[in-house]
Amino acid sequence: MLPVLGYWKTRTLAQHIRLLLVYTDTAFKDKYHHVGPEPDYDKSDWYSVKYKMGLDFPNLPYYIDDNVKLTQSTAILRYIGRKNNMCGRTxxxxxxxxxxxxxxxxxxxxxxxxxxxxxxxxxxxxxxxxxxxxxxxxxxxxxxxxxxxxxxxxxxxxxxxxxxxxxxxxxxxxxxxxxxxxxxxxxxxxxPRIKEYLASPDCLRGPVFNIYSQYEVEQRK
Ligand SMILES: N[C@@H](CCC(=O)N[C@@H](CS)C(=O)NCC(=O)O)C(=O)O
The missing domain is CATH 1.20.1050.10 (Glutathione S-transferase Yfyf (Class Pi); Chain A, domain 2)
Known part of the structure; x- marks a missing residue:
C-alpha cells in the first residue's frame, strides 16, 4: 500500500511535505479531508475518523507508511528525511x-x-x-x-x-x-522533479490557508 498523507485540501502545513515526497520520488497518496462551506465550515469529514485511525496524537497532517503512523509535521518531515539522508551529515x-x-x-x-x-x-x-x-x-x-x-x-x-x-x-x-x-x-x-511538479496539474497552488481563515474569507468577497 502507498503511504498516505492526510491533511485539509490546503497548502498550510502539508505542502512542504508533499514537495519533499515528490523530490525524494516517494510514491504516496494525498488524502484530503474536506471542510464544508460557510457559515458552518463542517469538519466532520476529519472529526468522524480522527480518533479511529490509531494515531498516538491524532492531528492533521498525518502520515501512514504501513505500520508507521505519524503526526506532527516536523516528525513527518524528519521521518521522510532520515530515509533519504536529508537531515544533515555533520x-x-x-x-x-x-x-x-x-x-x-x-x-x-x-x-x-x-x-x-x-x-x-x-x-x-x-x-x-x-x-x-x-x-x-x-x-x-x-x-x-x-x-x-x-x-x-x-x-x-x-x-x-x-x-x-x-x-x-x-x-x-x-x-x-x-x-x-x-x-x-x-x-x-x-x-529535479520539483520544477515539473510545480508546473503540473497535480500541484496544489492554493489556498494557502484554510477556507475559514479571515484572509480566505476576504478573498472570496
Ligand atoms: N504541531 C502540529 C500542528 C497541527 C495542527 O495545528 N493542525 C491543524 C491544521 S494546521 C488542524 O486542523 N488539525 C486538526 C485537529 O486539530 O484535529 C504539527 O506541526 O503538525
Whole structure:
C-alpha cells in the first residue's frame, strides 16, 4: 500500500511535505479531508475518523507508511528525511537543521495568527515585523546554497521554502530586498522533479490557508 498523507485540501502545513515526497520520488497518496462551506465550515469529514485511525496524537497532517503512523509535521518531515539522508551529515548541520525547523515553525505560527484570526494586523506584520524576521533568515542563509548546508539540501529547506512562498503568494514583492533568499527560492524551484511538479496539474497552488481563515474569507468577497 502507498503511504498516505492526510491533511485539509490546503497548502498550510502539508505542502512542504508533499514537495519533499515528490523530490525524494516517494510514491504516496494525498488524502484530503474536506471542510464544508460557510457559515458552518463542517469538519466532520476529519472529526468522524480522527480518533479511529490509531494515531498516538491524532492531528492533521498525518502520515501512514504501513505500520508507521505519524503526526506532527516536523516528525513527518524528519521521518521522510532520515530515509533519504536529508537531515544533515555533520553535527554542525544537524544543529543548524534543528534551529531552522523550530524557527520556521515559530515564523509560521506568527504568520497564521495574523492571516487566520487578526487580519487588521496585516500591515503591521508585513511592513514592520516581517522585515526583521526576513533579515534574520537572510543572515542565517548567508552565501550558502541551502539554509543548512552549502552542499546538500535538507528537509528544513523544504519548510522554509514553502513558508516564504506563502508570503510571496500574498505579496509578490515581499522578497525584493533579500537577494540571497530570492536566489535560494529560484534554486529550489529548479530542483529535479520539483520544477515539473510545480508546473503540473497535480500541484496544489492554493489556498494557502484554510477556507475559514479571515484572509480566505476576504478573498472570496
Ligand atoms: N504541531 C502540529 C500542528 C497541527 C495542527 O495545528 N493542525 C491543524 C491544521 S494546521 C488542524 O486542523 N488539525 C486538526 C485537529 O486539530 O484535529 C504539527 O506541526 O503538525
Amino acid at each position: 553535527e554542525e548541520e544537524r544543529v543548524r537543521l534543528d534551529i531552522l525547523l523550530s524557527q520556521t515553525m515559530d515564523f509560521a505560527e506568527e504568520f497564521w495568527k495574523v492571516f487566520y484570526y487578526n487580519l487588521e494586523r496585516r500591515d503591521v506584520y508585513l511592513l514592520k515585523e516581517l522585515p526583521v524576521k526576513l533579515w534574520d533568515f537572510s543572515n542565517f542563509l548567508g552565501d550558502r546554497k541551502w539554509f543548512v548546508s552549502n552542499q546538500d539540501i535538507t528537509v528544513a529547506d523544504f519548510f522554509i521554502y514553502e513558508l516564504l512562498d506563502h508570503h510571496v503568494y500574498i505579496k509578490p514583492t515581499i522578497l525584493d530586498n533579500y537577494k540571497n533568499i530570492q536566489m535560494f527560492m529560484q534554486r529550489f524551484r529548479e530542483l
